[in-house]
Amino acid sequence: MIRGRRIGVDVGSVRIGVAVSDPDGILATPVATVPRDVTKRDELPSDLVEIARIVAEYEAVEVIVGLPVNLAGKEGPAAAAIRQYAEGLKAVVDPVPVVFTDERMSTVTATRRLSERGVRGKRQRAVVDQAAATEILQTWLDSQRRRT
Known part of the structure; x- marks a missing residue:
C-alpha cells in the first residue's frame, strides 16, 4: 500500500459521511457530513464539489466508497445507486482512484458505538x-x- 491519506465515503440518500486516514494508513477519523445535492441542474452537484475539495485539501491518494451489499454478499438496487454516484465522483477527483469496499453493517456499528458513548437523538x-x-x-x- 502506497503511503498517503485515504478518504472514506459513506453515501446516503440525504447525507454523505466523509472520513480521512493518516498518511500511514493506520487510523481513520471523521471529517465532515456533506448534504446530498439531489437537484437536477446542469452544473456539478454541490456534494461532489465538496468531496472533491476535501480530497484535494488532504492530498488523498485514494477514495474508498462503501458499497452496500446484502448479507448474502449480493448487490441490490442500493449498490447500483452507489456505483452510479461513484461514477460522478470519479470524474471530479480524477486522477485519484475511487475503489469500493463492502460496507455491510457500517451504519449499524457506527450507531451502536455512538450510543455506547452516550451520543443519542x-x-x-x-x-x-x-x-x-x-x-x-x-x-x-x-x-x-x-494483506501485507
Missing part, C-alpha cells in the same frame, strides 16, 4: 454518517494491513 443523526464513513475506512485500512 439529534446529536447522533448529525454525526452518524461521519462515524459510518470512519467505520468503512478503518475496516478497509485494517484489511489492507492484514
Whole structure:
C-alpha cells in the first residue's frame, strides 16, 4: 500500500459521511457530513464539489466508497445507486482512484458505538454518517494491513 491519506465515503440518500486516514494508513477519523445535492441542474452537484475539495485539501491518494451489499454478499438496487454516484465522483477527483469496499453493517456499528458513548437523538443523526464513513475506512485500512 502506497503511503498517503485515504478518504472514506459513506453515501446516503440525504447525507454523505466523509472520513480521512493518516498518511500511514493506520487510523481513520471523521471529517465532515456533506448534504446530498439531489437537484437536477446542469452544473456539478454541490456534494461532489465538496468531496472533491476535501480530497484535494488532504492530498488523498485514494477514495474508498462503501458499497452496500446484502448479507448474502449480493448487490441490490442500493449498490447500483452507489456505483452510479461513484461514477460522478470519479470524474471530479480524477486522477485519484475511487475503489469500493463492502460496507455491510457500517451504519449499524457506527450507531451502536455512538450510543455506547452516550451520543443519542439529534446529536447522533448529525454525526452518524461521519462515524459510518470512519467505520468503512478503518475496516478497509485494517484489511489492507492484514494483506501485507
